[in-house]
Amino acid sequence: MDTERMGRLLEDVRRGKISVPQALKRLRHLPFEDLGFAKIDHHRSLRQGFPEVIMGEGKATAEIAAIARALRRRRANVLITRLSPEKMTKLKKQIRGLRYHAGARAATWLERPIRKTGRGPVLVISAGTSDIAVAEEAALTAEMMGNRVDRLYDVGVAGLHRLLDHRAKLFSASVLIVVAGMEGALPSVVGGLVDKPVIAVPTSVGYGASFNGLAALLGMLNSCAAGVTVVNIDNGFGAGFAAGLINRV
Numbered sequence: 001m002d003t004e005r006m007g008r009l010l011e012d013v014r015r016g017k018i019s020v021p022q023a024l025k026r027l028r029h030l031p032f033e034d035l036g037f038a039k040i041d042h043h044r045s046l047r048q049g050f051p052e053v054i055m056g057e058g059k060a061t062a063e064i065a066a067i068a069r070a071l072r073r074r075r076a077n078v079l080i081t082r083l084s085p086e087k088m089t090k091l092k093k094q095i096r097g098l099r100y101h102a103g104a105r106a107a108t109w110l111e112r113p114i115r116k117t118g119r120g121p122v123l124v125i126s127a128g129t130s131d132i133a134v135a136e137e138a139a140l141t142a143e144m145m146g147n148r149v150d151r152l153y154d155v156g157v158a159g160l161h162r163l164l165d166h167r168a169k170l171f172s173a174s175v176l177i178v179v180a181g182m183e184g185a186l187p188s189v190v191g192g193l194v195d196k197p198v199i200a201v202p203t204s205v206g207y208g209a210s211f212n213g214l215a216a217l218l219g220m221l222n223s224c225a226a227g228v229t230v231v232n233i234d235n236g237f238g239a240g241f242a243a244g245l246i247n248r249v
Helices: 004-014 020-026 042-049 061-073 085-094 129-144 168-171 186-190 207-221 236-246
Strands: 076-080 099-101 106-109 121-127 149-153 175-180 198-202 228-230
Touching: 004 020, 061 076, 061 085, 076 121, 076 129, 085 236, 099 228, 121 129, 121 168, 121 198, 121 236, 129 175, 149 168, 149 186, 175 186, 175 236, 186 198, 186 207, 186 228, 198 207, 207 228
Parallel strands: 121 149, 121 175, 175 198, 198 228
Antiparallel strands: 076 106, 099 106
């Protein structure tokens, strides 16, 4: 249930198109639906403007399917993150119509077309090709939230001319998501060039002393560029969601 559907429901009650008991039946699972192993937050669209998202990692395929069905029954668009190809193969047999986005390791199901609500483009930048999976998770999340998303990949500081060759994209974006592993320097560079919010995403990509992304995380937290905020290691979803909130009209 989102604000648009809630408004239509209340208007139908006001006009006498449906009865109060019928309306209550539709609202019975607000604020949540208890599946026993999970409590589905059907109220989240009303609070935050986007339905609950399923994290596939750590869940059995049957659990993912049950949560997805519950969301679909309430006519919500479905986003499943951190979904391996193996789990997706099993999930396809249980739920029809899911679309797998291999680059983002995620699956979606659309009850309705996504309405564009972003003020301008969200630009997702990756330092290297090894960071693309996290970048794609961020991009897909932002797209699902109604944003036009541009991508700019493999433009890390080891070859800074690759980034500077796309200055027009940098300057036209409303929000920028910068994904980098290793030493995590790229968000500071981008933050020093633009006058828009920069969301930095450290990845676990790197050799031994990168400590599975900790070095990049600390580098981004210590950025000298103003306007750079940082999400957790490999948290493309969190970055995409934050960008969607910032970019709302």
